[in-house]
Structure formats: structure tokens, C-alpha cells
Amino acid sequence: MNRRKSLSREGAPKRLAKGGSSKQMKEEIPVLKGKTKKELEELCVSLGLEKYRAAQIYTGIYKSRYTNLDQFTTLSKEAREKLKQHTSFPEIELGRDLASKEDGTRKFTFYVGENKEIEAVWIPSGDGGRKTICISSQIGCTLNCKFCATGLLEYKGNLHTWQILDQILQVERLVGDRATNIVFMGMGEPMHNYFSVMKAAHILRDQEGFGLGALRITISTAGVTTGINRFIENKEPFNFAISLNHPNPNSRSSIMDVNDKHPLDKLVESAKRFTKELDRAITFEYVMIPDVNMGRDNAERLAKISRSVNKCKINVIPLNTDFTGWRRPTDDEVKDFVMHLKAKTTAPILNRRSPGRDINGACGMLALKGIRSETR
């Protein structure tokens, strides 16, 4: 723990951009990527193009996955020229591409501007059935959870919808495959970039967009209750996860600053409201840290919270990072914790595997550079 304290944000290594600024778009030039069909319609009309062109542009971006405007051959040449003149069709810039030697995981670093790095991870399941991309929603994170490497980075802002979606477009192109599932569990707090995240999720879900079902998309929060409540009020159709990580208010505050502003009791209230009003299960994520949150009393309190929420699942995740001075639990410690939990709750408990640890691509490791041996 003491070691973690000495790692201030200022002390985090500076990242070097590999160019990037030339790809930064001036605000006044509309970016085609990231727009909804309605927004494209408005854009077409403002450019003097027929409204129905919007559907062709929309399909070209998200379904046909065109990478430059010349590929949009359903449009007239004049329309293409107009779009070239008055809009932009940018890409985030690929930096590192690391492949795990232990499993099929690949971690990609992208630049979204000078000194602005984000990461996305390709995670195929062992049997090849499920292929997940874990994407970032912000450049760094303001939350500073004590166990998470992203908290060590300087926060550099929200991602635009197009930068969120471009992670998926590029990762799929680089691995030569399509994802079956998307999780907003990379860098950042999705509820702090609510509007851009939800817009991206709706384009991902849309049959004429990426065509993924809503339940193949999971949005995760460290517990920003205002965002959860908005998600409920908007009746969003996506899977939702809360990173609970400690069942006692004071101890939760000591490892997650977010608990000061959005206290545990309010968080549990929001979770109850979610299951009641949306009639779906909510997922609690629980990073297991020995001597911090793995005691029998912790398991029993977590079970009590799960019983109070109508429908929920619990994902337990062994701590992946070691920069904190904390250690990863042994298999026996995990087994014990899960046993105490199971004794007191009927909620399904998933013991989440942590693929990509060797390339710092597992939960909580995004922002740690390169392969593990380099970072130790």
C-alpha cells in the first residue's frame, strides 16, 4: 500500500505520441464517423445532399467498414467530393500491438492526439465462441481507484463517439475477425462520458450499424450513481455492471475515491432500482485483494448486498496488478472466499479468468506499458 502512495499522478511516466496531432480534427469540420443516422441526415441536408444519402453513409461506415470516402460508391461522385470538402473521416492512430504468449489476447495502444494514449484489448474465449473487445471511454481516468493502473495516468479528457467506435473498427481489422461482445471496461469511467458512450453503444446495437444485440454490450461503472440513475431513466437496453469491490462503506472509500461522492448505500439503492425498473439482472464486479476485502465477513456482507438486490450476478476477479504492494490471491484463498459467498447467496458467481496478464492487458492493467517483465 505504501508503495502505491508514492506513485503520484505526476510521477507517472510521460507517454510519447507518435505523431497524432495531424489527425486531430478541428471542431468545426464535422466528423462522419460516430454520427447517428439522424445526425447524418441533418448533415446531408445542411450540405445540400439528399436526405436518403445518410443511410448510405451510415451503412458504409459501420457495416461495410469503408476506410476512405472513395469507397462509398453508392454515393454520386459529386456527393463524395462534397463530403471530402466539408467533412472529415479520421482514424485513431495505431501505436503498439502486443500479442499474449499465454492466450489469444491482444492489446492495442492507440493515439488520439499528442501524448494521448488509449488502449483496447481483443479477448477471444478459449473455445473461440466468444470474442470480446474491451474498449476505453476516456483518456486516463479521474477516479484514482487504488488497485487500478489507469488511475496512475494523468487524465486527458473524454473520447468522442467516433474514437470509441474506431477502436472496434480497427481492432477487428487488425485481428481479421469480428467481435461477438463489447465491454466498456477499458480506460476511463463510462458514466463520466455518458453521452458519447451511449451514442456509441446505440450504434453498436443498431441492426443497420454494427448489428450487435444490446445484451452483447456491457457498460461498467465504478459506482457513479447519477449515471446509473440516468441509465435507468432512459431505459437503456444494455448489460450493466458495477465495480463494487468492497462491501463496507469506509473501507470502500479507502480503495475507491468515488465512494466519497457516491456512497455505497446510494449505490446499492441504484442497483435495486435498476433491477426493479428494468427487470434485468445487474452484475457486481469484485476485485479480490488479500487482507483488504477477502475476509469471511467481507464475503458475508457482499452476499447480504446481493440478497437485497432483486436480480444480480457476482463476478469475482483476482487482483491483477502488483504495483500497489498488494498481491494476487492464491487459488485456495479465492476458493475460500467464493465458498463463504456461496453459503449466503443464491446469486450466480462467476470466477472471471484474467486473460492477457503477460501483456498487461487484463482488468486493471491498462496503462502499464509493454510486457510484464519490462514493467517490473
Ligand code: SAH
Ligand atoms: N471505470 C469503470 C470501467 C473500468 S472496468 C469501472 O470501474 O467499472 C475495469 C474493471 O477492472 C473494474 O471492474 C475494476 O474493478 C477491475 N479492476 C481494476 N483494477 C483491477 C486489478 N488490478 N485487478 C483486477 N481487476 C481490476
